[in-house]
Amino acid sequence: MAGESTGHSVRLESLDFEGPLELLVYLVQKNEVDIWDIPIALIAEQFMAYVQAMTPERLESAGEFLLMAATLLRIKSSMLLPRPEIDEEELEDPRRELVLKIIEYQQFREIADHLREHESDRRLVFSKGYREAMEGGEDGPAEPDPERRASLSDLLRAFAELMRDQARERLHRLEPIPVTIEEKAAFVRELLARQGRATFEELFVPGEPRTHWIVTFVALLEMAREGEIRLRQGETFGQIHVYPREVA
Amino acid sequence: MGERDELFDQDAGRRKTIVEALLFAAEEPLSARRIAGILDDATPSLVVDLIADLDADYLREGRAFRIREIAGGYQIVTRPDLAEWVASLHGPGSPPRLSQAALETLAIVAYKQPVTRAELESIRGVGVDGVLRTLVERELVRIAGRAEGIGRPLLYGTTDHFLEYFGLPGLDALPRPDELEVLFADRERQTELELEDEEAGGEPGA
Amino acid sequence: MGERDELFDQDAGRRKTIVEALLFAAEEPLSARRIAGILDDATPSLVVDLIADLDADYLREGRAFRIREIAGGYQIVTRPDLAEWVASLHGPGSPPRLSQAALETLAIVAYKQPVTRAELESIRGVGVDGVLRTLVERELVRIAGRAEGIGRPLLYGTTDHFLEYFGLPGLDALPRPDELEVLFADRERQTELELEDEEAGGEPGA
Numbered sequence: 001m002a003g004e005s006t007g008h009s010v011r012l013e014s015l016d017f018e019g020p021l022e023l024l025v026y027l028v029q030k031n032e033v034d035i036w037d038i039p040i041a042l043i044a045e046q047f048m049a050y051v052q053a054m055t056p057e058r059l060e061s062a063g064e065f066l067l068m069a070a071t072l073l074r075i076k077s078s079m080l081l082p083r084p085e086i087d088e089e090e091l092e093d094p095r096r097e098l099v100l101k102i103i104e105y106q107q108f109r110e111i112a113d114h115l116r117e118h119e120s121d122r123r124l125v126f127s128k129g130y131r132e133a134m135e136g137g138e139d140g141p142a143e144p145d146p147e148r149r150a151s152l153s154d155l156l157r158a159f160a161e162l163m164r165d166q167a168r169e170r171l172h173r174l175e176p177i178p179v180t181i182e183e184k185a186a187f188v189r190e191l192l193a194r195q196g197r198a199t200f201e202e203l204f205v206p207g208e209p210r211t212h213w214i215v216t217f218v219a220l221l222e223m224a225r226e227g228e229i230r231l232r233q234g235e236t237f238g239q240i241h242v243y244p245r246e247v248a
Numbered sequence: 249m250g251e252r253d254e255l256f257d258q259d260a261g262r263r264k265t266i267v268e269a270l271l272f273a274a275e276e277p278l279s280a281r282r283i284a285g286i287l288d289d290a291t292p293s294l295v296v297d298l299i300a301d302l303d304a305d306y307l308r309e310g311r312a313f314r315i316r317e318i319a320g321g322y323q324i325v326t327r328p329d330l331a332e333w334v335a336s337l338h339g340p341g342s343p344p345r346l347s348q349a350a351l352e353t354l355a356i357v358a359y360k361q362p363v364t365r366a367e368l369e370s371i372r373g374v375g376v377d378g379v380l381r382t383l384v385e386r387e388l389v390r391i392a393g394r395a396e397g398i399g400r401p402l403l404y405g406t407t408d409h410f411l412e413y414f415g416l417p418g419l420d421a422l423p424r425p426d427e428l429e430v431l432f433a434d435r436e437r438q439t440e441l442e443l444e445d446e447e448a449g450g451e452p453g454a
Numbered sequence: 455m456g457e458r459d460e461l462f463d464q465d466a467g468r469r470k471t472i473v474e475a476l477l478f479a480a481e482e483p484l485s486a487r488r489i490a491g492i493l494d495d496a497t498p499s500l501v502v503d504l505i506a507d508l509d510a511d512y513l514r515e516g517r518a519f520r521i522r523e524i525a526g527g528y529q530i531v532t533r534p535d536l537a538e539w540v541a542s543l544h545g546p547g548s549p550p551r552l553s554q555a556a557l558e559t560l561a562i563v564a565y566k567q568p569v570t571r572a573e574l575e576s577i578r579g580v581g582v583d584g585v586l587r588t589l590v591e592r593e594l595v596r597i598a599g600r601a602e603g604i605g606r607p608l609l610y611g612t613t614d615h616f617l618e619y620f621g622l623p624g625l626d627a628l629p630r631p632d633e634l635e636v637l638f639a640d641r642e643r644q645t646e647l648e649l650e651d652e653e654a655g656g657e658p659g660a
Contacts, residue, residue: 018555019580064580104577111561112554114629115620119551122621124534125522126273126544128324128478150346152414153591156423158348159355160432162371163425261516269518269536274543286542309515310467312474330475336492337480415613417599420606427608431587 020068021105023050028102035103038095040079044072071098179212184219192229192244200231200240263290264298271299277321353379354388358410358422362392362403380404388413469496470504477505483527483618525617526624549592559585560594560616564628568598568609586610594619 017023027043028035051065078094191198203220204213220242223229230243270283280292280299287295299322303315316325326334346354353376356368368376383389384404392405411418423431476489486498486505493501505528509521519530532540552560555578562577563569574582589595590610598611617624 019578021579068579101577101579105579108558108561108565108577111565111628112557115557115561115564118620118622119557121534122619123551124537125531125621126269126537126540127529127531128272128481150351150414151593152416152596153593154346154351155355155358155414156428157432157591158351159359160428162352162355163428166371265516265518266536266539269532269540270543272519272530273532273540278543286539305515309511310471312471313478324478326475326479330472333472333492334475334479337476337484415596421597421599421608423597423608430583431590 017050020047020065021102022109023047023065024068024098024102025106025109035099038099040072040076040095044069044076047072179215181215181219181222184212184216185223188216188219188223188229188242192242197244198242200242203242260298263287263294264301267295267298268302271302271315271322271324274323277318277323279321282321347379349374349376349379350382354383354406354410357383357389357404358406358419361405362395363405364395364401364403366401368404466504469493469500470507473501473504474508477508477521477528477530480529483524483529485527488527522621523623524621525614552592552594553585553588555580555582555585556588560589560612563589563595563610564612564616564625567611568601569611570601570607570609572607574610592619 015026017026024043024047027046028038031039031042031046033039033043048069051062051069054062054065075094075098188198188203191203203216220229220231224231227245230245232241232243266287267283270278270286280295283295284290284292290298299315305311306314312330313324313326315322317323349372352372353368356371357363360367360371365376365380368380380389384391387407387409389404389410390407392403394400395403406419410416416422472493473489476484476492486501489501490496490498496504505521511517512520518536519532521528522531558578559574559582562574566573566577571582571586574586586595590597593613593615595610595616596613598609600606601609612625616622622628
């Protein structure tokens with residue numbers, strides 16, 4: 001088995017491993033070696049071959065691969081040291097820690113596979129998409145999910161974005177605002193008149209300076225407050241739609 | 249019954265089941281046209297028949313729901329006589345969603361507490377009277393004392409209910425700014441008002 | 455049938471209908487406890503019976519939906535064999551599947567919670583910043599507090615939505631590590647390992 005070591009490296013290069021443990025699991029399986037008695041020289045050699053062939057795009061995680069390579073080399077050299085005769089029972093196999101890590105990682109990969117199956121199953125079934133289901137009112141359908149609870153993530157994002165906006169504000173404070181709220185409101189009205197409704201992003205012209213977007217946004221808030229338009233969002237990260245008031 | 253009829257019945261049953269699944273899972277009332285379009289091998293008027301058939305099933309079997317025609321479409325809704333039970337689902341347990349303004353204000357209170365109204369307004373750049381009132385009413389924010397200095401303005405802080413609402417074990421579980429960076433950084437692109445649907449799944453870099 | 459029994463039957467039927475209306479109208483899975491609380495005159499175990507009864511009705515009547523136990527509650531969902539029809543309603547809008555990296559990270563969080571980012575990274579052998587962000591944003595992972603010790607790092611755990619997303623009744627529906635088909639043969643030594651690593655789970659000699 002050990003003889004044909006280098007033969008693997010060619011095909012190995014073309015594979016994509018997210019991290020060093022994934023690569024190790026692959027090598028252990030591919031070489032069909034006993035996890036409890038890993039031929040460390042062989043595995044280290046193949047591992048290094050992969051690392052050396054890593055493409056520039058993968059360099060982001062190169063540090064992690066290199067660290068593992070160093071570990072493998074250290075284990076390899078300590079395996080070569082003559083072992084003292086005493087207390088062989090107590091002497092730890094230098095590979096042990098690594099093996100435990102590989103096994104633990106592999107276990108979680110299997111759990112991940114398990115989760116993947118659940119994910120697939122779950123995607124085959126649908127719960128009721130419409131929540132307001134009470135007969136009686138004649139006021140037509142309610143807006144989808146109007147009462148979704150704000151999550152911690154919503155809260156944190158709100159703060160993170162405020163902080164960023166503030167940092168930005170400080171940088172841009174002196175910029176004159178070259179467009180007025182009225183102008184942007186007129187733009188929104190015109191768009192709505194033309195197409196009946198608009199998605200949120202249609203209103204923010206790509207390439208415009210950020211200040212324009214802010215003004216558009218303020219104009220929208222103003223118009224919503226005045227009841228001139230209505231904003232609807234079906235789901236958390238879903239599209240926000242802008243409607244003129246008249247549309248029921 | 250001839251084989252042909254049997255086939256026909258099977259087909260009708262299959263179509264009815266599909267119509268039912270569609271009505272059940274749709275977010276809004278579905279028109280017979282739309283359903284027929286999905287079924288592909290049925291006309292709108294056949295769909296209307298199937299829907300009537302389903303509704304009759306519900307009536308006969310004593311189901312808790314019926315089909316109603318709303319806004320040019322059909323929808324499965326719970327029976328009116330069960331309204332009070334259904335209403336108890338949406339009791340005080342689920343107050344309306346917090347507005348973005350409320351969320352932002354709350355975020356600032358959480359991080360800067362104890363904080364005065366003036367500070368909140370200076371950060372948000374708009375008045376926060378109404379928002380603050382709502383937050384206090386919903387027991388997410390409380391008055392935490394008075395500041396020193398001129399006018400001794402009220403100070404605001406978050407409540408225990410705030411922690412409960414967001415599932416936080418304690419105030420110190422709020423990510424610090426540096427941790428927030430890690431959790432929410434890189435959103436620059438996406439923050440540009442979500443030009444693309446941002447849930448682009450894969451996390452190649454990680 | 456005596457008058458008494460008839461009354462009883464009427465009552466059981468009425469309760470079943472209410473349970474059905476509640477399940478139908480709720481936007482999230484409802485626990486038997488919650489339903490029992492609303493019914494007021496039923497125990498959770500009676501509710502479980504009524505739900506089983508309803509589910510049997512759906513099966514018998516060939517309804518397009520069934521009842522599933524998800525995230526510690528019950529929910530009416532469409533039958534899996536109708537998935538392609540229902541999916542055509544929603545168009546391509548359904549959220550993307552989780553990446554492999556996200557799934558692996560989530561698996562570790564589920565088993566090791568509460569867990570720090572450093573622990574996640576040490577098990578996966580790669581950074582998890584981006585993945586963690588996605589998982590928090592998709593509300594599959596929550597902040598569960600802070601660890602003791604230097605820097606008091608944030609701790610992460612899974613959410614209820616995690617269970618909903620995977621259609622799991624509860625965390626204990628996940629396989630135990632010793633139930634996994636670990637492909638690295640040598641079961642015996644592996645069992646040894648687990649005994650050392652965890653609290654001795656009491657799974658004597660495989």
